[in-house]
Amino acid sequence: MKKYMNKGTVALFAMSFFFFGWMGHVLYENAHKIVKSSTLKKIQKDGVLNVVLLNSPSTYYIGSDGPKGFEYDLLNAYAKYLGVTLNVTTANTIKEALELSKNPDIQITSASLTKTTKREQTYIFGPSYFEAQEQLICHKSLTQDGRFPTSMDKLSNLSIVVGEDTSYSETIEQLKQDGFDINATYSPELSTDELIAQVDSHEIDCTIVDSNIYALNQRYFKNIELAFDVTNRRQQAWILAPDSDMLKAHMYEWLNSFNQSGEMARLKDHYYSYVLFFDYYDTAMFYKRIKTLLPKYEHYFKEASGKYNIPYSVLAALSYQESHWNPNAVSFTGVRGLMMLTQNTADLLGVKDRTDPKDSVFGGAKHLREMLTNIPAEVGGEERLKFALAAYNIGLGHVFDAQKLAQQLGLNQNSWTDLKVVLPLLSQKKYYKTLKHGYARGSEAVRYVDAIYDYRDILQKIDSETALLQK
Secondary structure, rough: OHHHHHHHHHHHHHHHHHHHHHHHHHHHHHHHHHHHHHHHHHHHHHOOEEEEEEOOOOOOEEEEEEEHHHHHHHHHHHHHHHEEEEEEEEEEHHHHHHHOOOOOOHHHEEEOOOOOHHHHHHOOEEEEEEEOOEEEEEEHHOOOOOOOOOOOHHHHOOEEEEOOHHHHEEEEEEEEHOOOOOOOOEEOOHHHHHHHEEEEEEOOOOEEHHHHHHHHHHOOOEEEEEEOOOOOOOEEEEEOOOOOHHHHHHHHHHHHHHOOOOOHHHHHHHHHHHHHHOOOHHHHHHHHHHHHHHHHHHHHHHHHHHOOOOOOHHHHHHHHHHHOOOOOOOOOOOOOOOOOOOOHHHHHHHHOOOHHHHHHHHHHHHHHHHHHHHHOOOOOOHHHOOOOHHHHHHHHHHHHHHHHHHHHOOOOOOOOOHHHHHHHHHOHHHHOOOOOOOOOHHHHHHHHHHHHHHHHHHHHHHHHHHHHHHH
């Protein structure tokens, strides 16, 4: 009997040892998971959000007044929501960005990354924040020899290059599997923007880019043209560090509030709205006049910029929109000069000769400064400049009317995104008859501001490239 008891005791002890060992293992694993899933807590504790950002116009770049880019601004907004500092590590290609995402210190990787089936097997994606479709863009001259492609089955005789480890290379491989004959090369070194430049210089025939990237770059390259859409619209999202469940949930919560507040719409409007008014001929002429006309008046814009604290690129872009840098320009309504001032406005500003380039530029800059000063204090940041430019075009009174109407319609009267909806209504009798300043061509003001921002961005890009060359 004692023998069996001893055996039972040993068995019970062994089972107990196994049970407590198993429980300890489970508790350790759970604790380990909690530690590994505390990426959000680490960010909050350290006060820093470490991110990888692709250096490109659609993502992140250094403008004349600091860091810019749609995805940079979005990440910066999230960092502010967290109450932490944004720490940026830059990547020059998507391949490089994906490699940097494996760094244990990196918490978010942002590079206009499309969520593909293959990528989702390797990476953890956060919530989707943008949609884009892949597009084939080619050099315009292909039309002349009948080689400009109109469909997927006309790609066999074209040199097509896309970045290695991109969604574009995945798309091409899938198309090949589907039976399409595509002469494609995958570059490990060149970025999407560099490949666009190679299409523009006709070093290669075509490349594939996301629709938002094409929209931003078509202003800078005169020889590229959209051939056709390669894919349907697909979601873009950030790559998160492993075990970022808490961070991902927190990000969903923030993104939902960011959308509902209208901030996302304003951000997209800021970076992408003006591309709808893009015109190849006008932009080609703009580049030509930058070389032939701008040098004659550039020093006036820069002097006025310093005196009235308005960016040089804004004043030059405003003048181009008004007069195409023609000091003798005159409209049918009698406004004239580089900044197209009315006689009454010129008198109020102390401008003696509207056709004198220096007088006109300084008068226009002073006028824009007055608009900026009189825009309500509730309108802040970049929005303030857009309101002021609209006022330069249609008058401050009409901008105030649009703000009043926006309020009546339940919109945000201090948001340019909402004001763009309201301004065109100023030409409709049922609206303008109730407003103090009556009828106005509000749609023109919207196009006017968008065009100035388009010209401004081109000037800033040229200035940045010139500065790099000088270094």
